[in-house]
Every structure is written in C-alpha cells, then in structure tokens.
Amino acid sequence: MTRRFQPRDILSLLLLCLSSCNSLSFGNSSPPSRPGIVRVWAHAGQAAERQVLERQVQRFNAARTGTTVELTFIPEGSYNSQVQAAALSKDLPDVLEFDGPFVYNYVWQQNLVPMDKLISASVKQDLLPSILQQGTYRGRLYSVATFDSGLGLYGRRSQLQAAGIRIPQGNQDAWTVAEFDRALAALAARDPDKQVLDLKLNLRGEWATYGFLPIIQSAGGKANGSLNSPSAVTAMQSVQNWLKQGYVDPNIDDAAFTSGRVPLSWVGHWVYKDYAKAVGKDLVVLPLPNFGQGSKTAQGSWNWGITTNCSTPTCQKSAMSFLEFLLQPQEVLAMANVNGAVPGTKQAIARSQLYAPTGALRLFAAQLLAGETVPRPQTPAYPVITSAFQEAFANIRNGLPVKTALDKAATAIEIDRQDNQNYREVGRGDRGEGNPVRFVC
Template sequence: MVFRTRRLAVASVAVTAATALVTGCATGSGGSNTSGADGDTLTLWTHNAGNSAELDLVNKIIKDFNGSQSKYRVKLQAFPQGDYNKSVVGAASARKLPCLLDVDGPNVPNWAWGGYLSPIDVSGSEVPLDDQLPSTVGRYKDKVYAFGHYDVSLTFFARKSVLNKYDIRIPTIDKPWTKEEFDSALAKLKKSGKFEYPLEMGTGQIGEWYPYAYSPQLQSFGGDLIDRDGYKTASGTLDGKNAVDWATWFRSLVSKGYLSKKSGADPNKDFLAGKSALHWDGSWNAAKNAEKLGDDLAIIPPVDFGDGPKIGGASWQWGMSSTCSNKAGAEAWLKFSRQTKYFVDYAKVTGTIPATEAAVKQVDGYQPGGEFNVFVQFARKFAVVRPVTPAYPYIATEFEKATQDILAGADPKDALGQAVKDIDSDLKSNNDYAG
C-alpha cells in the first residue's frame, strides 16, 4: 500500500481523552523494524508516557496477555502525548510502524487512508463490537480499523445553589436549556456582579479541544464542519446561515462579557474556586468536582440551540498497522484486550465512560442510578462523531483558526468563509481523499 504523508495528522493534540496533556520520556524499545514484529515479539506504541494510571493498565494487559500463552510476546513503547502523532507520522514515512498502536478516534479515517492502519477482525472476542458505544469503534469505508475501551462526554458543571439563587432552572436530559434560557441565565449571572465571566468554556486551550468542544454547538445550531453527504465540500455548511448564526452568537459571549476570549490555564480549578458559574467541560473532571462540591454539583446536559443537544464522540482507540508482519499475533492481543474486566479497569483508572453496558454495570457511579450515569446517557443520546473523512485533521486546524479569530473580533462570516475556501482547496488538491 502506498504511504501518503501529505496533510496527515501531524499536529493533532487530543483533549477528548480523559486525562490532561502528558509529559515524559519514551520508555521501552522496539519499532525499529519495518514490520513492527521481530519473530513472535510485537511492539505496541501508546501516547500514555507520563500518564501513570493508564500506562500501568496497558502494561497490565500486556503482562496478562504474555502470560496467557507462549506463542506471542508484546512489548511496550510509550510516548508523551504531545509528541505521539509526529512519531507515528515519521515512522510511517520510514515504514517503521509498530504492529500495535493507539490512535485518537477522529484520526482513524486519516490514518486508514494514509496507509497506516489495517482493518481488524476481532470476531470471537469476549465483547462483540456491536455491544460498544458506536463512538468507541473506529470505522472507515465500512471497515473496522480500531476500537476503544472508553469514551468521554461534554457537560456543563454548575452549583445548584448558584442556579437556585438567581432563579435559573436546572435542566434535565429530557428538558435541556433552550438558547433563550441559556442566554437569559448568562445575563442574570453577569448582572449579579459575582463573576467576572459567568461562563467558562476553555477558550485558552488549543488543538483538538476547539472542534471537540465547539463544533457540537455549531451542529446544534444546524451547521457542521463539512457537508457529510460525500465529504466533498464545506461550502454552505460551515459558512451557511446556521453556521454564521452560531459564530455570531459565540462572538457575542465575549462582547457581552459572559466569556473570556482566552481562559486561564486550569478552567476547572477556576470553576471550583468560584470564578465562573457555568463550566463547559468534560466528564473526566466529574469525580473531582463531586468530591469538592458534593450534592451541590449540577451536571447539566448540552444546550439545545435549535437542532437538538450535541456533544462530541470518540476518544483513544487501538489499531493494527498495515505493515505488521504478524497480524495474527496483533489481532490476538486486540481480542485478548476485549474482556469486560479491562473495559471496567479503564473506566476506573481514567474516570471515563465505560464503552459497554456490561462494564457500565460494574463501575461505581456509572451504573444505572449512579451519580455519573448521566454521562452514559449523554453519550448514547447526544454524541456526534467528528467528520469521518481523512480530511478531518486539516478541517480541525482550519476550524480552530477561524474560531480563535472570531473570539478575537473577526467578522464571523468572513472567518468561516476563509476556512471553507481553505478546506475546499485541500479537498480538491487531494481528490476529495478518494481511494
């Protein structure tokens, strides 16, 4: 297979995983051969260096697999998350990818198109793919290339006492806030004078946070990042009336003093300190916030801006490289990892949404009736995967640029129009990523 390196996912930094950006040095060895396998030893790459909890679990699964049979041996190499994608791109160009590697869910189509990944067959696993949340299975052109053990959910955090004090309705899954209610709530909170910025949405973050956090709001307005009918143009979708309405509203949050155009380094810490009243954040901070606020914590669904509530879907997943010479061994490890106990373990150590119903029932707080089961319901009812196209990394970069410009005061229509021109030019130069 031809390895395409143009426009590939070099700089995508995922914040959809349940953990913060990690730092540290690569550990282990391997990945120096062109097949990712040395006899019956297979190298596995992960982005989790510095993230000890998740890395320890990956090591445990590898140890369990190696001890369960004598035919194959998997060895680990871990990278800091900020360096991971660049390492994969470089290894792919040199045809030195490992047999097994993790991939951020939105990048699966790009890596499959680019020749990084092979379709996988995990039939016969303890957990069938159909039992997983759809957002945790990476598909491209009707083939499965990856799967994840967990997902995460966007949500608003608030204090019930604050909402009650200012006569703001606490919304439910069945009756989320409308745009009018949300705008009214922000006006009341701003007028109170208790908050410099009543709303916190992580505007100081960069990279994947922008499409993950803000494109669901765009979609709830009726727009999108690209026309998903064929994925051949963003024109009329990212710069159409609904999209411009979203961008105009988004900019108004800054001009009205509801939102800082560049938030602090730790938005959740600021929320817990009472600097903001509403925090658009991820489920990964739910346990920390519940420990701090107790029963006063309100976990609030996304706003319905007219086209239904939306959140982003998909997080880190496991796949097999196209150059792996021991695909039977790679698929054996993938199948082995698909045991319910590992889905449970991932959720426990990362504070994420278990990807299967069987695992949900075994994780405290996430089981039916648990305080965090609401996130499972959000993921089932509101999740929208980012565009399933190899163009996604480029689209994400252009959307981030346009959104930052809009927050800084650029004309919404002009900023989105320029993004569309750049995206459509990229699509055209890559023949719509056909093949």
C-alpha cells in the first residue's frame, strides 16, 4: 500500500475493507495459529518447483513430530494483492514466500517478525551475502532464501571472435559501455538486418527493474535518490541509442537468441538450459557492461519470512525449523536443480554442477559471493519505485527523451515519499522509515 493509487485501486481496497469489516471484530489481532500447525503460503511458479516444494514439505512432516506444515500455493500474478488482502483481513499464514525486494514494504506494514534470534548461527553463516543483504532491513533480518539469481549477457563465442570482439572473463574486465557500443556496431556490420542484441523486450513488469536498474547503478545513480542524475540519464541514453540504431531484436517470439537471429542476449540464469541446448559449447556467459562505476548486476529472488500471525515462541520456533530444513544443502540443491537458480548457501554452491568453480554459470555465483551485485532499492517505497521505473523504461523504449522519462519517474517517487511522510515510524519518532498509514474500516 505504498504505491500511488489509481482510482481502481482505491475502489478495490474500499470494497475489500468493507468486506473485512463485515467479517472481523474491531480490535482483534490475527487468529492464533493452531498448535503444531504451520500454515505456509508459496507462489505457484513452475510445475517442477511446486513438485519439489511439495516433496520437501512431505519430508519435513515425516521427519518432525509435533509440527505439521500445511502448504498453500497462490497464483504468482496476483500474489502480492492476495497478501495485502490477507493482511487487511488479518488472515496471513505463519510462513510467507514473497519476492525479495518486497520484504521492506511488508516489514513497514508490520506483517513480518525479525528472525535474528530464531535462526541458528551456522545456517545464517552459510547463506550467501546477497541473501543476508536482501533480507536485512534497519539492522534486523526478516527473510531468508534457498536460491538467488544471476543476470548477465549470453553470447555466441564464435560470432564474437569472428567480429574481433574481446571476450571478458569476469566483472573486473567487463566491457566499458564504449566497448559494448563498438561491439554492437561490429556485429551489426556482419548481420543482414543489423539486429544483434536481445533485451528480452517481450517480458513485462518486474523484468524492467531487475534487468535494467543495474545500468543506473553502474553509472553511479540510485533508484531512490538520483534516478535522474546526469550520469543516469547518459547511461539510459545508451540503451535508447541501441534501440534507435536498430541493434535490438524485439523478440516477440522469445526466440531471438535460440534461433540464431542475435549473438547476444541480456537476461538471467533461468534461460541457461534452453540456451545451452540451442548453442552448445559455443555459449559464453559474460558480465554486463561497465557504465562508469564498475559492472553491476542484479540479485534477489523469492524469499521466506515469518509473519506476525505466528506470534507465539512455539509457532516461531516451528516456523524457523521448517525454513532451516529448506536451507539444508541437499534441499537447496533439490530446488536449484529444477529452477536453475543460484543455490542460496555456500555449501550448496560448492556441490552444484552449474555454479561450483568449474561450472558453466560460475560467473553468477562469483558475483554474488564477491558482493558485485546490487539489491533492488531497500525501502518500503519499492513498489512505487519499481512501477515508476517500469514506466520510465517503457517511455525510453518508445522514444521519449531519457531525461523527461527519468524526471517523471523521480517525481512520482518523491510524491509518494511525501505522501507517506518519508515512511516514518508513526508513534515511535521519525526515524526515516516505518509504519504505514492504514485504511480504517
């Protein structure tokens, strides 16, 4: 509830609020968890992911006495809205899965409890630094994850070499943006339609923020502070120039790279299996270009948190035991092996065929382990920031002057910040970010 509402949003929330008022007693807190039962919500992602999680729940329930996990899958497309509805009606589960950057908004809404004193030191130490960074807000740990993500460039080695293009080995020798511009021109000169780069323009929503906000960060900008700085404008002008030069395949069929139409694809870890099948040993994985302040890349994926509905020490202990079960190396790999994501623990990475030092996707793991990734903005305002940046990217793609597009996004973010009084902690002093202004029935 931190983004700037559209009229349809306000109407939906008012109807939801009226519905909730008819079913709740005023002043009641969330209904207590049933003894021994841990209610868990997860997103209904790929079928293989659902099957793995279902088997993990079965293994946990069989191995534990006195605790039973009840798993419910929620459609991914409406996941956040259903969480918000459950929060309003005080019917959150005990354990909640959510996309990583939403943790700060959920904490601000008082929907999550800190787990610093619940998680064991050994499990916490094994987590990737990126997962700890993403799950920490105002010095407290609120979420953990069994996997993380990787973002980079996939290329066809033979075509890059034929065009005389240097192949970077890692973030330290990533192409500068000027080198990347020359590489695109060299590849285009050898291509009949000059379309040589796939930016996954067929994807919508969160992809724009995940895939392209690292450009702003590589240029030295920040999404919640200098989104429209001169360096950020210059960086995004490079992207607009790629589009204007005709270097970018629109990828309507999602086959620009696998069909061989383009030799470069800007995308994440999840395409590796399809790309490796299509390209074979000619496939190379590369870091994103350096836009001035070093090559930056994205991080973050689906996380787990314990909700305020799980309010008793017994419930919280049981919930944490389930999450620690999921973080065992064999369980981490069970999920990572089907979704292709970067395993969320150091032990699991060491055992992974894809991400161990000799693995084909070692670059992604190395970036996460070395702190060369940047989390999406760590603020309750994230839903507004991502929406504003998505709109800005669409405007830039459609030819609007970059500064105009980024100014518009920065203004929307600033208005939201003012509307929410900088997300201060109401009733506990203004410490910058905190509790929300809530709808009252």
